Amino acid sequence: MPFITTVITGATSGIGRETALALAKKDHAIYMLVRNLEKGEEVKNEIISASKNKNIYVVECDLANLESVRNAADVLRSSLLGINILINNAGGIFGTREESADGHEMTFAVNHLGHFLLVQCLMPLLERGQARIINVSSEAHRYTDVKFNDLEWRSRPYSPWKAYGNAKLFNIYFTRSLATKYGTKGISSFALHPGLVNTSFGVGISGFGKFLLWLARPFMINAETGALTTIYLATAQRIDSKSGQYFKDSRPVNPSAKAVDEKGRQQLWDISMEMVGTHLV
Template sequence: MQSIRNLFRAAWSSDAKLDGKTVVITGANTGIGKETAIDLAKRGARVIIACRDMEKAEAAVKEIMEKSASSEVVSMKLDLSNSQSIREFAEVINRDESKLNILINNAGVMVCPYGKTADGFEMQIGVNHLGHFLLTYLLIDLLKRSAPARIVTVSSMAHAWGSINLEDLNSEKSYSKSKAYAQSKLANVLFTRSLAKRLEGTGVTAYSLHPGVVQTDLWRHLSAPEQFFMKVARPFTKNSLQGAQTTIYCAVEPSLDRESGGYYSDCAPASCSSAGRDDDLAEKLWDLSCRMLSVTWE
């Protein structure tokens, strides 16, 4: 019902400024990440786009600068499928940046063939959840020192079709690319809930969101029938600019200062699946993630 009501709401907009604020956006060389970067740069933020492919990142920086009329846009190398790369990236941010006001966990892989990250994790849970979990962990002290600060994680309505297999998070016993994707997106929602609880009273808030069904490069792994279905559905999908709006809303909307841990869609609170509200499952996933990444996050 919430999503139907949202269809009839006026488009969200805000003139909130971000002068003097620093933002990190993962995977912002294309799609909704790039549109988010353009918007936040227009608002006066220093925007760091964290990307795996530096050639594409440099081209994106040029475009973001041109469209936002801002010179405060830089790119840095970050490969979320490699914990060494994540640690190196975080080390540079912690050393060189005096503050970090907004972290946007945007990068992702979708319904890809079975593969493993450098650390041996199934690619979708590895990049979409564990990579961002580690990145957030490594930057959390800087975020706390920069409070008020926000952590925005891009999930998907696909989380509602997912379940967390705590016994086989890496899908080694059996692999369905769509189930693994849904699992990783459910993990994003659960991570945000647990994170919000741990950050109570720090001035750092956390949000997860569904951007809409967006026409992006992520579709490249869809099967021929799925590609055909998406072409038929195209009139009902969003372009990247429309798809970025809920991310931007979660990053800048002033009324969300007092909210944390929630799930959003179409620039409004939305209801997530019952699994996405399962705090016991969220804690089990949190503990498992810490063990897999060999970190201790109190």
């Protein structure tokens, strides 16, 4: 029987699917949090067939809907004694400004806020499992336009690339906050850049951004290669001393200067807690 319990978002395609498959082959019990249950069941069966590991489970979770996130956490809390690995992998970029079910800008909601709430709701299980929390960020965190009085692009022209860069910066802020706030409780956290991966990422982008993606396509890596750093962080031994750090090609690297801004990190935490507060009761 598997003795490592791993929860992962965004596991129905791309690097999330490759990560789930690789960890299933290492006998992890995998809990896939998915928006589309039909697709989730299909991928679950594919992973079971390829890994010979029957301990693969699907839980409905729409990160753009905070009630759905809370419900998914409730399902896990009623099913599990602890979580050893949580991989916040799901993400996306949106070509135009859209809003989530809760009225939040979609890039912010899917890449950051949904995962933020998920971690808060799962904290008892994460503490019990002495968990590693792995946040899939990006080198896009170096290209940002963060305004804490307008995180959701309500009063300025929307930029999909800068909104995405902001969200990936927030993944690193979140990682560092978790390491600071929960390290003494046995929890470690890591952020990573998976590489420029040839997946369906950016499918909704148009104009010059779409042209740039087209130019980059020949230089992109496949999803299996893109998953390697996540897999490393989920399986490597004796890396807890590197908690809070940002990884690329399976080794720690320095993020941007903005990513280590303590004031910004705490501002994001406080704003996020206020946004999800009613779902924590």
